[in-house]
Amino acid sequence: MTIGLLTGGGDCPGLNAVIRAVTKTAIIKYGIEVIGFIDGFKGLVENNYIQLDLRKVSGIGHTGGTILGTTNRDNPFNFITITGGKQQASDQSDLAIRNMKNLGLDGLIVIGGDGSLNIAYKFFQKGVNIVGVPKTIDNDLSATDVTFGFNTAVNTASEALDKLHTTAESHHRVMILEVMGRYAGWIALHAGISGGADVILIPEIPYKIDAIINKIAQRFRQGKKFSIIVVAEGAHPEGGEMVVQSFVPTSHDPVRLGGIGHKVAQEIEENFNHIETRVTVLGHLQRGGGPIPYDRILATRYGVAAVEAFMERKFGSMVSLQGNDIVTVDLQEAIKEIRLVPQDGPLVQAARSIGISFGDK
Numbered sequence: 001m002t003i004g005l006l007t008g009g010g011d012c013p014g015l016n017a018v019i020r021a022v023t024k025t026a027i028i029k030y031g032i033e034v035i036g037f038i039d040g041f042k043g044l045v046e047n048n049y050i051q052l053d054l055r056k057v058s059g060i061g062h063t064g065g066t067i068l069g070t071t072n073r074d075n076p077f078n079f080i081t082i083t084g085g086k087q088q089a090s091d092q093s094d095l096a097i098r099n100m101k102n103l104g105l106d107g108l109i110v111i112g113g114d115g116s117l118n119i120a121y122k123f124f125q126k127g128v129n130i131v132g133v134p135k136t137i138d139n140d141l142s143a144t145d146v147t148f149g150f151n152t153a154v155n156t157a158s159e160a161l162d163k164l165h166t167t168a169e170s171h172h173r174v175m176i177l178e179v180m181g182r183y184a185g186w187i188a189l190h191a192g193i194s195g196g197a198d199v200i201l202i203p204e205i206p207y208k209i210d211a212i213i214n215k216i217a218q219r220f221r222q223g224k225k226f227s228i229i230v231v232a233e234g235a236h237p238e239g240g241e242m243v244v245q246s247f248v249p250t251s252h253d254p255v256r257l258g259g260i261g262h263k264v265a266q267e268i269e270e271n272f273n274h275i276e277t278r279v280t281v282l283g284h285l286q287r288g289g290g291p292i293p294y295d296r297i298l299a300t301r302y303g304v305a306a307v308e309a310f311m312e313r314k315f316g317s318m319v320s321l322q323g324n325d326i327v328t329v330d331l332q333e334a335i336k337e338i339r340l341v342p343q344d345g346p347l348v349q350a351a352r353s354i355g356i357s358f359g360d361k
């Protein structure tokens with residue numbers, strides 16, 4: 001037997017730990033082979049792959065990135081090729097399937113977020129044996145309690161807030177930290193609570209600039225001459241839009257966000273000329289670097305469970321964390337909707353109880 005493996009979409013701490021666990025379980029426990037495609041679905045179309053063996057996955061469990069490479073641009077169902085300097089999009093999914101057949105693959109384990117798992121599901125509908133592994137620092141996949149990589153990203157954002165705190169206090173400034181999170185504000189919410197933010201702005205709770213200004217002014221009156229704001233890149237004002245940086249039409253995740261931190265800073269400065277506001281955009285630091293131990297363990301459990309699901313022929317499924325257990329869920333269900341922060345959920349309530357503002361009232 002041979003299993004194909006690929007990492008798709010934006011990278012995330014813990015990918016290598018999954019690759020390692022899949023390869024080791026397949027070889028050590030079941031004596032079967034693993035082939036890793038280079039740069040996600042692109043490698044599947046271009047038949048670019050490596051044989052994964054115990055030596056290749058040795059010593060990578062704690063490392064960041066993915067030894068297989070990834071891309072969030074290439075979609076075999078809408079694949080871009082350049083002929084005579086011109087970009088052309090075409091459906092190359094049959095070619096990808098032919099490549100898998102020629103390699104004698106029994107199926108494919110796809111480690112991906114929303115976009116990549118949608119592609120994986122389309123391959124499943126075309127008869128490919130698929131098992132999915134949920135990955136994204138955004139933690140916005142609905143069928144699992146946690147995606148690996150999220151807690152590492154929260155750790156990075158929380159450490160950044162700790163550092164911003166000391167300089168904010170010294171200079172009596174408003175410090176804004178812009179973090180990732182396109183449609184879901186999980187990173188901002190967790191890091192904001194852990195890092196002692198005064199205001200947390202998330203896509204699920206549209207903000208009013210007046211509410212943010214009131215919060216800063218109230219702190220000022222109480223003698224707190226600095227404030228910390230954490231804002232998810234997808235946050236937006238009530239009745240307003242997200243700040244889009246660019247649009248990649250061929251990508252399965254076409255919207256690239258960024259800039260909301262500066263927008264909020266400008267609005268604050270227009271109201272307070274005596275308080276300086278500075279912005280830090282944390283960006284890809286949240287995706288880079290090695291995973292924290294929690295994510296190494298979760299990624300390992302997911303990798304082992306993905307091979308088990310494969311051996312049990314649970315195709316069209318995704319491995320998922322539910323409570324303390326790793327289970328399999330229906331892939332179609334898993335990609336149906338993304339998991340948003342409940343506006344009145346326990347974490348939002350806890351944050352409000354300790355005086356954190358969401359900029360809405």
Ligand code: F6P
Pocket residue numbers: 010011072113136137138180181182233256257287
């Ligand atoms: O989905 C994960 C994510 O990190 C988002 O939070 C972010 O908007 C996006 O990927 C950024 O992707 P890129 O690699 O194109 O910058």
